[in-house]
Amino acid sequence: MNRHDYSRVDAKRRANISHNKKQFAKAEFQQQKYDYRLNYYDVPPTAEITLEEFETWAINRLKVLSELEACSFRNRSPEETAEYMTSILNKHLPLRSNSSRSQSLQEERKKDHYSHFILRLAFSSTEDLRRRFSRLETMLFRLRFKSDDLKERKDFVNTLNLEWEEVGDEEKAEFRKDLAAAGNIKKEDDQEWFKVDWERVPELVEQRRVFLKRGKAYVPQREQLSLVVAEYTKRLDEALELTSRAIPRLDEDDRLAPILAHLSQSFTAPDAAYTSSDASIDGLSTITAGAIDSLASNFPLCMQNLHSTLRANSHLKHYGRLQYTLFLKGIGLSLEECIIFWRRSFKLMTDDKFQKEYKYNIRHSYGDVGGDSNRRGRGYTPYSCQKILTEPLPGPGQMHGCPYRTFTQDNLITMLQRTGINDRDLLKTVKEDVTKQRYHVACNRVFEHAHKREIKKVKDDGTWGANDLDTIVHPNTYFKRSWLLKHLGDGNVGVVGGGTGPGDRMEE
Amino acid sequence: MPHSITPDSTPADDSSRTISQVDTIKSEPDTQTQDISMADAPSPAEADETKVNLEDLFDDEDSDQEFASSAPQFKSEEEASQPAPIKITSKSTFSDPDIMRAFYQRLFPFRYLFQWLNHSATPSNDFAHREFAFTLPNDAYLRYQSFPTADLLRKQCVQQIPSRFEIGPVYSTNPRDRKSLRKASTFRPLTKELVFDIDMTDYDDIRTCCTGASICHKCWAFITMAIKVIDVALRDDFGFKHILWVYSGRRGAHAWVCDKRAREMDDAKRRAVAGYLELLKGGDQGGKKVNVRRPLHPHLDRSLNILKEHFQTSILLEQDPWAEEKCEHLLNLLPDATLKAALQKKWDSSPSRPSASKWSDIDTLAKSALSTSKASKELLEAKQDIVLEYTYPRLDAEVSKKLNHLLKSPFVIHPGTGRVCVPIDPRKVEEFDPLGVPTVTQLLNEIDEWEGEEVKKGEKKMQDWEKTSLKPYVDFFRVFVAGLVKEEKKTGIKREREEGGDPMELF
Numbered sequence A: 001m002n003r004h005d006y007s008r009v010d011a012k013r014r015a016n017i018s019h020n021k022k023q024f025a026k027a028e029f030q031q032q033k034y035d036y037r038l039n040y041y042d043v044p045p046t047a048e049i050t051l052e053e054f055e056t057w058a059i060n061r062l063k064v065l066s067e068l069e070a071c072s073f074r075n076r077s078p079e080e081t082a083e084y085m086t087s088i089l090n091k092h093l094p095l096r097s098n099s100s101r102s103q104s105l106q107e108e109r110k111k112d113h114y115s116h117f118i119l120r121l122a123f124s125s126t127e128d129l130r131r132r133f134s135r136l137e138t139m140l141f142r143l144r145f146k147s148d149d150l151k152e153r154k155d156f157v158n159t160l161n162l163e164w165e166e167v168g169d170e171e172k173a174e175f176r177k178d179l180a181a182a183g184n185i186k187k188e189d190d191q192e193w194f195k196v197d198w199e200r201v202p203e204l205v206e207q208r209r210v211f212l213k214r215g216k217a218y219v220p221q222r223e224q225l226s227l228v229v230a231e232y233t234k235r236l237d238e239a240l241e242l243t244s245r246a247i248p249r250l251d252e253d254d255r256l257a258p259i260l261a262h263l264s265q266s267f268t269a270p271d272a273a274y275t276s277s278d279a280s281i282d283g284l285s286t287i288t289a290g291a292i293d294s295l296a297s298n299f300p301l302c303m304q305n306l307h308s309t310l311r312a313n314s315h316l317k318h319y320g321r322l323q324y325t326l327f328l329k330g331i332g333l334s335l336e337e338c339i340i341f342w343r344r345s346f347k348l349m350t351d352d353k354f355q356k357e358y359k360y361n362i363r364h365s366y367g368d369v370g371g372d373s374n375r376r377g378r379g380y381t382p383y384s385c386q387k388i389l390t391e392p393l394p395g396p397g398q399m400h401g402c403p404y405r406t407f408t409q410d411n412l413i414t415m416l417q418r419t420g421i422n423d424r425d426l427l428k429t430v431k432e433d434v435t436k437q438r439y440h441v442a443c444n445r446v447f448e449h450a451h452k453r454e455i456k457k458v459k460d461d462g463t464w465g466a467n468d469l470d471t472i473v474h475p476n477t478y479f480k481r482s483w484l485l486k487h488l489g490d491g492n493v494g495v496v497g498g499g500t501g502p503g504d505r506m507e508e
Numbered sequence B: 001m002p003h004s005i006t007p008d009s010t011p012a013d014d015s016s017r018t019i020s021q022v023d024t025i026k027s028e029p030d031t032q033t034q035d036i037s038m039a040d041a042p043s044p045a046e047a048d049e050t051k052v053n054l055e056d057l058f059d060d061e062d063s064d065q066e067f068a069s070s071a072p073q074f075k076s077e078e079e080a081s082q083p084a085p086i087k088i089t090s091k092s093t094f095s096d097p098d099i100m101r102a103f104y105q106r107l108f109p110f111r112y113l114f115q116w117l118n119h120s121a122t123p124s125n126d127f128a129h130r131e132f133a134f135t136l137p138n139d140a141y142l143r144y145q146s147f148p149t150a151d152l153l154r155k156q157c158v159q160q161i162p163s164r165f166e167i168g169p170v171y172s173t174n175p176r177d178r179k180s181l182r183k184a185s186t187f188r189p190l191t192k193e194l195v196f197d198i199d200m201t202d203y204d205d206i207r208t209c210c211t212g213a214s215i216c217h218k219c220w221a222f223i224t225m226a227i228k229v230i231d232v233a234l235r236d237d238f239g240f241k242h243i244l245w246v247y248s249g250r251r252g253a254h255a256w257v258c259d260k261r262a263r264e265m266d267d268a269k270r271r272a273v274a275g276y277l278e279l280l281k282g283g284d285q286g287g288k289k290v291n292v293r294r295p296l297h298p299h300l301d302r303s304l305n306i307l308k309e310h311f312q313t314s315i316l317l318e319q320d321p322w323a324e325e326k327c328e329h330l331l332n333l334l335p336d337a338t339l340k341a342a343l344q345k346k347w348d349s350s351p352s353r354p355s356a357s358k359w360s361d362i363d364t365l366a367k368s369a370l371s372t373s374k375a376s377k378e379l380l381e382a383k384q385d386i387v388l389e390y391t392y393p394r395l396d397a398e399v400s401k402k403l404n405h406l407l408k409s410p411f412v413i414h415p416g417t418g419r420v421c422v423p424i425d426p427r428k429v430e431e432f433d434p435l436g437v438p439t440v441t442q443l444l445n446e447i448d449e450w451e452g453e454e455v456k457k458g459e460k461k462m463q464d465w466e467k468t469s470l471k472p473y474v475d476f477f478r479v480f481v482a483g484l485v486k487e488e489k490k491t492g493i494k495r496e497r498e499e500g501g502d503p504m505e506l507f
């Protein structure tokens, strides 16, 4: 049996980093006892596990994290996410409360504990992975915290030593109005407040949900979740930093390294990746700068918006330019043609200004200039819906982002009508989608409506399979699918599933 | 991990190094300027609007070439290199290399700049590991410059006469040595002032007096309002004390929050502050830009109180934002169809009514148009939102959110206007006149025209800047820096006692 001495790894890590981190001081080479369901993962595991356990547990947790990520990408509400995740968690990473009196409590908690640390090792290598891991682990922690038994949760929080200072009656009276306004509290009765350095609750500060006075944040009791979660994230981020600096030593272990590498790779492949096949569209001749105007009718709303803004103003602000340039690159516009496209589009600009201030960015996006890594990677990847949906909202004068998210409902409907979408029922449903923040559901709905006849046709004659029509999660996929559907039967158009039967080409 | 640093970088880590060790810095042949022009770093025109090319500047740390200081053989004392007076004629312009060189030699307050970034008089890593980025006259952009002392910074400025330079974060190791580190990951930004950038471009949709790069006293009011609102929030809410406001040289202002607590903030905390202060959301298609819940958060309530007055004068009277058919936008922001119809009718019949009258028409007509107290409350809130939309600071928030963002140094010359980026005293922000800020040519003339006593007995030799209208600004900066250094000394001693060691030791 492939028994692996996990503590060996740990010993190495401690040799590097433990001298200043008291979290490691408690580590003992034995089975740990888990008093609580929740875990801040301050203490690394120390007992031995098999190599098989090592891998299986990690994969189970990875499954959970991937599903969580999918939820956030689909803009599920916290309630929807909790519901959706219940069965997945039960299957892959069950974690019951003490009151369940289950026999396997300790086993479950051990698996939770170990799998967290294994993934920590696997995902600490790059900043990107660390950030993603930290975000998803935080989501998981939050989910579990909310569903925990109230009494056990309270006991757990008490063990954390979070050093919250209670706000006294005198201060409460002094700031009564401010506290109520900041905390959005209607009735002032019996509300308890904690006072902490504002840095402890950056989320609440960012959303202006706490009263601030001279560097202290006054946090209402009910925001305890935020505090506990923020502290969790903070400690995890610090630990990940330390791990990342200790990790080179781990590479020496030739049994763990391949597993860790494999784990991080399977995590790296995002669900909405741009594939270069999106750029190769049969039947679409080489795209020139001059063709963009006519192709724009096949663009998703986000890109149509950028295109029409560009045409209207002869200009686009930076983030809009970036989003649009990458999209154009993604549909197969060459660097040379792309430069021509922008040069002609910025009608009011002098050549000199264009050369100096804009050309570099375009070349950079294509990987024509920039550092080694930029060139090697051929510049930036075209943005996925996820990327576009999670960017900061556009400021005044800016046009980037997803219109389903950034436009007011009225402006969105006006814009959709301008692109020829007038079906009242559809617009109503789109409004509902947008209200529920299901932006990409709305976009897919509009796509299906606009291509209703073509989709029916390819389904009926079996030329496209279900895979060819699954949910669109990338603007470039939108374009490719739209173009192909609208050119069914155009001579040599190679339809995704093959087949070039005579088609009723739709007028656009 | 000290073992991962190559030997030739160690001198820079030693805060006690002296001038005599300067020659251990790698030097490059003089041909470097030719090379630099081919560097594929962003052109300075892009860098001017750092906000628009953030991603390009920071996504690839490797994209710019490294050019070590060419360590010119100047004498090390500032006073010793006093140049011959330069002739300024009516034809001289500020971009003239001689003018710029004279500016760096005679006027730029390197000493205080050093103390400001170093937080003490003894050279330390706070200064030595700080990134500077130079924009050279040939438009090349040099990142990752660093200097052990003020004097070496000055020398490179005099030699390369950058049209301006920017200041970035303090790194874990000397930025010039970042390539020689065995592991690139040990080269990390550690600290930097929390910075803010307010630029008039973000006001273009509501500014009526000027367009593009030009400004006048009317539209400068936008910046004045922004400084007032942000400054008080940073002090009263976040507890920051050392906030340096700097005129950007043309149509905006920067803030540098220098408190240690601010410098040590990670990106998440910077984002939190930026988010707290940010209010206007949505692009031009987003409709209403202010959507805040009631009751107003104390910060917004205070801001509204500050801004109300400015709204009456700076907006209604001076900008007259709803002249003629532009009142359409005002109508869009108001609730209640009856009221809107009544207003529309009134304004259609006299479109030339000034904005101030239109604003008061709202309340006048509301008396008969609105019957419920709920409707009146909605109107009041909509009016508050409008005041905020037209007056609340429009921050370029991206600049504030990143620890490793660079920002133009105080006291450099704005290449477009020739004006010095002077500090603004937030206590007298109303008095600040951007059009009265001295230009570099004007200052050099003032030195030549100065007729005072050069050296008084037993006193220190007079600095050139003291002979010019730059003096009050340098004096202000000096006092600001002294306050910061003093506080730093206090907390430094306290920390040492509490922790018994340098926390940076861990890395």
Ligand SMILES: [Zn+2]
Pocket: B209, B210, B214, B215, B216, B217, B218, B219, B220
């Ligand atoms: Zn003006």
